[in-house]
Amino acid sequence: MARNLAAFLVLFLALSICEAAKIFEPISDLHRSAALELLTPVDGLDASLEETYEALRVFDILAIEKKPEGSTTTCQKVLDNLESSSPPKDLFYALKVNSLLKCWVNEEVFETIASRLKATINDASTLLDIYYSIGSLVLIKDQASNVDVLLADADGTFHSIKVLSQGDGRWRYSSNNPDSSTYAAGLALEALAGVVSLAASEVDQSRINTVKNDILKLFDSIEKYDDGSFYFGEKIVSTSEHQSSLSTTASVVRGLTKFAAVFSGKLNLPGDKILGLAKFFLGIGIPGDAKDFFNQVESLAFLESNRVSIPLILSLPATVYSLTQKDQLKVRVNTVLGSAAPPLTVKLVRAFSTDAKDLAITESKELQYEPKNGLHVLDLFSKNMDVGNYVFVFEMVLKDSDSSSDFTTGGQIHVPIYITGVIKVGNAEIAVLDSDLGSIETQKALDFAGNGIVSLSANHLQKLRLSFQLTTPYGRAFKPQQAFLKLRHETKVEHVFVVESTGDKFEIILDFLGLVEKLFYLTGRYDIELTVGDSVMENSFLRPLGHVELDLPVAPEKASRPPPPPVCPYSRYGPKPEITHVFRAHEKRPPQNLSLTFLSLTLLPFIGFLVGLLRIGVNLKNFPSATVPATYASLFHIGIAAVLLLYVLFWLKLDLFTTLKTLGFLGAILLFFGHRILAHLASTSAKLKSA
Amino acid sequence: MARSTSKDAQDLFRALWSAYSATPTNLKIIDLYVMFAVFTALIQVVYMALVGSFPFNSFLSGVLSCVGTAVLAVCLRIQVNKENKEFKDLAPERAFADFVLCNLVLHLVIMNFLG
Numbered sequence: 001m002a003r004n005l006a007a008f009l010v011l012f013l014a015l016s017i018c019e020a021a022k023i024f025e026p027i028s029d030l031h032r033s034a035a036l037e038l039l040t041p042v043d044g045l046d047a048s049l050e051e052t053y054e055a056l057r058v059f060d061i062l063a064i065e066k067k068p069e070g071s072t073t074t075c076q077k078v079l080d081n082l083e084s085s086s087p088p089k090d091l092f093y094a095l096k097v098n099s100l101l102k103c104w105v106n107e108e109v110f111e112t113i114a115s116r117l118k119a120t121i122n123d124a125s126t127l128l129d130i131y132y133s134i135g136s137l138v139l140i141k142d143q144a145s146n147v148d149v150l151l152a153d154a155d156g157t158f159h160s161i162k163v164l165s166q167g168d169g170r171w172r173y174s175s176n177n178p179d180s181s182t183y184a185a186g187l188a189l190e191a192l193a194g195v196v197s198l199a200a201s202e203v204d205q206s207r208i209n210t211v212k213n214d215i216l217k218l219f220d221s222i223e224k225y226d227d228g229s230f231y232f233g234e235k236i237v238s239t240s241e242h243q244s245s246l247s248t249t250a251s252v253v254r255g256l257t258k259f260a261a262v263f264s265g266k267l268n269l270p271g272d273k274i275l276g277l278a279k280f281f282l283g284i285g286i287p288g289d290a291k292d293f294f295n296q297v298e299s300l301a302f303l304e305s306n307r308v309s310i311p312l313i314l315s316l317p318a319t320v321y322s323l324t325q326k327d328q329l330k331v332r333v334n335t336v337l338g339s340a341a342p343p344l345t346v347k348l349v350r351a352f353s354t355d356a357k358d359l360a361i362t363e364s365k366e367l368q369y370e371p372k373n374g375l376h377v378l379d380l381f382s383k384n385m386d387v388g389n390y391v392f393v394f395e396m397v398l399k400d401s402d403s404s405s406d407f408t409t410g411g412q413i414h415v416p417i418y419i420t421g422v423i424k425v426g427n428a429e430i431a432v433l434d435s436d437l438g439s440i441e442t443q444k445a446l447d448f449a450g451n452g453i454v455s456l457s458a459n460h461l462q463k464l465r466l467s468f469q470l471t472t473p474y475g476r477a478f479k480p481q482q483a484f485l486k487l488r489h490e491t492k493v494e495h496v497f498v499v500e501s502t503g504d505k506f507e508i509i510l511d512f513l514g515l516v517e518k519l520f521y522l523t524g525r526y527d528i529e530l531t532v533g534d535s536v537m538e539n540s541f542l543r544p545l546g547h548v549e550l551d552l553p554v555a556p557e558k559a560s561r562p563p564p565p566p567v568c569p570y571s572r573y574g575p576k577p578e579i580t581h582v583f584r585a586h587e588k589r590p591p592q593n594l595s596l597t598f599l600s601l602t603l604l605p606f607i608g609f610l611v612g613l614l615r616i617g618v619n620l621k622n623f624p625s626a627t628v629p630a631t632y633a634s635l636f637h638i639g640i641a642a643v644l645l646l647y648v649l650f651w652l653k654l655d656l657f658t659t660l661k662t663l664g665f666l667g668a669i670l671l672f673f674g675h676r677i678l679a680h681l682a683s684t685s686a687k688l689k690s691a
Numbered sequence: 692m693a694r695s696t697s698k699d700a701q702d703l704f705r706a707l708w709s710a711y712s713a714t715p716t717n718l719k720i721i722d723l724y725v726m727f728a729v730f731t732a733l734i735q736v737v738y739m740a741l742v743g744s745f746p747f748n749s750f751l752s753g754v755l756s757c758v759g760t761a762v763l764a765v766c767l768r769i770q771v772n773k774e775n776k777e778f779k780d781l782a783p784e785r786a787f788a789d790f791v792l793c794n795l796v797l798h799l800v801i802m803n804f805l806g
Contacts, residue, residue, distance in 0.1 A: 587745040588745070594741070594742065595742075601738075606727060608726075609724065612726075613720065616719050616720065616723070617716070618716070643795055647799065647802045650799075650802050651802045663799070667795075674788055674791065675788075682784040682785075685782075685783075
């Protein structure tokens with residue numbers, strides 16, 4: 001049983017994976033709100049000009065009306081960068097920010113920069129230096145029309161970039177760096193586009209044609225995902241300037257579209273690859289990283305207005321349709337940034353069920369365009385379109401045939417569609433049969449609409465039969481993904497049986513004689529539960545049918561025992577019962593007054609001792625009067641007092657080691673002085689005796 | 692008869708007291724000290740009998756401190772007594788030094804045990 005279920009599940013998953021043809025959604029308001037959240041902190045002073053530019057550019061593309069609060073400080077930063085002699089990269093981003101913020105910059109500043117950049121271009125050996133310098137000059141040209149930015153030796157500059165190109169269409173960063181990079185190819189194409197637009201005299205057409213060939217070769221190395229998206233990967237992994245495939249692809253798209261914009265001819269690139277690039281950028285959803293977000297949005301903006309071919313994206317507001325609601329099939333066609341597509345018609349070329357791929361369900365139909373909401377709609381539902389999983393094949397045809405070469409639609413687009421409906425359960429009955437004769441002992445009809453509960457009784461010589469029919473809204477037999485019958489004994493032992501279909505009827509016969517072993521000879525009441533479920537069945541159900549009193553023979557000696565009830569996973573991983581610590585009860589203490597009384601009582605013998613001393617007439621006359629012995633005597637007594645004090649401290653807070661160390665020191669002093677004073681006393685008494 | 696018995700007892704005690712009065716003062720001091728220690732120990736025992744022996748180590752250390760110092764004092768008295776011929780050669784100062792040292796060691800142990 002379990003194996004059946006597992007195989008079923010694997011099959012289902014495999015099916016669902018095969019069917020996962022991805023639908024790409026154009027940029028929507030979700031992107032706008034994500035941009036506001038992700039890119040807002042760039043107003044801060046610590047953001048670099050590059051980050052500021054990226055945020056501003058994204059806001060510009062997505063038409064978000066948001067004036068950065070720190071625009072005056074950003075402008076100040078831009079001016080600082082322009083007026084000081086910053087490296088070309090800083091200049092480049094400062095000019096880019098300025099192109100969006102339009103800060104007030106003196107033309108003389110532009111002129112100084114332009115002449116400096118021109119000198120840099122002549123001396124530059126690395127691609128990045130040329131790229132930033134050319135880019136900056138192009139930006140100056142747009143921002144200050146009076147400044148002379150034209151390159152006198154455009155052919156030479158063109159050549160100095162072109163020498164870095166490789167046979168496969170990729171570029172090197174510099175002449176002494178052997179690694180060729182796709183990312184660099186994007187930069188180089190953008191720089192070449194800049195050179196062409198800055199050229200004082202026309203650049204030689206043959207040079208442009210060689211670059212076109214480079215682009216075509218570059219597109220030979222394009223990589224592909226299964227969902228039809230194309231991207232450029234970066235081969236270099238060891239160097240520090242490694243780029244992700246997102247930024248590499250973004251760089252190529254930027255270079256390609258800019259280069260395609262500067263010359264008059266047409267670049268013959270296959271439209272499906274351009275569409276595939278758009279799919280790649282759309283397929284990453286909403287990136288969580290500001291840099292990725294910028295790359296995605298900027299590349300899509302370039303693709304939206306490129307001169308090669310503009311990708312059009314077909315998307316569906318919903319892919320699940322309900323037969324009960326008779327929805328219309330709705331299709332939307334947009335550009336990648338979500339703006340309206342040119343006039344076109346959408347055709348449903350064919351539709352087929354995933355179970356029978358060869359069998360087309362509908363003939364070719366044209367969807368009606370509704371201008372008020374920009375949707376192409378079709379009244380879809382016919383007799384053929386029953387519940388199930390389908391694949392619809394769409395095709396877009398542009399009305400204006402002249403512009404059809406400017407757009408790419410990607411040919412036939414396969415979209416998985418799910419049609420759901422209410423499945424009717426009929427002819428449901430449950431019966432107890434006599435085994436030998438097959439005659440019906442009890443038979444009860446089941447009503448799945450109501451809450452009827454049946455109660456049956458049977459012994460081990462009888463059979464239980466359950467049968468029902470499932471029909472779709474159009475009257476066809478329906479075979480659900482799941483149809484299970486469950487018997488549950490009073491002791492929570494469960495048995496699950498698969499209800500098989502024979503023709504258009506579902507039937508299961510439980511022969512209790514053959515099942516006694518499996519039922520562990522457990523006599524008693526069994527609850528019956530029926531599960532019928534499918535992803536396209538709107539009324540999938542799991543409902544109790546009633547119960548059957550089973551009278552089974554007594555278990556023989558060696559019959560297997562029922563399994564222990566499964567441990568509830570919640571109890572296994574849930575919180576353990578709280579541990580309550582049992583502390584030893586406090587000993588009973590005497591009343592405080594009693595203890596204080598005895599404390600004073602213990603003082604009584606001491607007072608008695610002192611009184612006794614006075615009565616005897618003790619005095620200190622024997623205390624040495626000479627200075628040295630008196631000092632010794634005092635120090636001896638002080639020493640004893642110190643040792644006793646040390647003992648008190650030991651009792652109160654010190655540990656044994658500290659105490660013993662101190663005791664050793666005090667003991668040595670005490671020994672010395674004790675010896676001196678006692679020796680003095682002994683000699684005195686000896687003198688007295690001898691006298 | 693009874694009167695004469697009590698009178699005899701009084702006479703006996705008086706004789707004992709007069710005989711004791713001849714004892715040297717330093718021995719008297721030691722005797723007094725022994726009495727003081729013994730009575731202190733007795734009071735602690737009575738206290739324990741009244742309230743129970745819960746901090747038993749405290750009780751033990753308290754009583755043993757008294758008994759121990761009393762025993763040491765008795766030893767000192769034996770050594771210092773001039774009548775005692777056995778310790779004739781031993782200087783009383785030496786005996787006192789022993790007494791002080793033993794007391795210090797005893798009380799170190801007692802403090803450790805007091806808890």
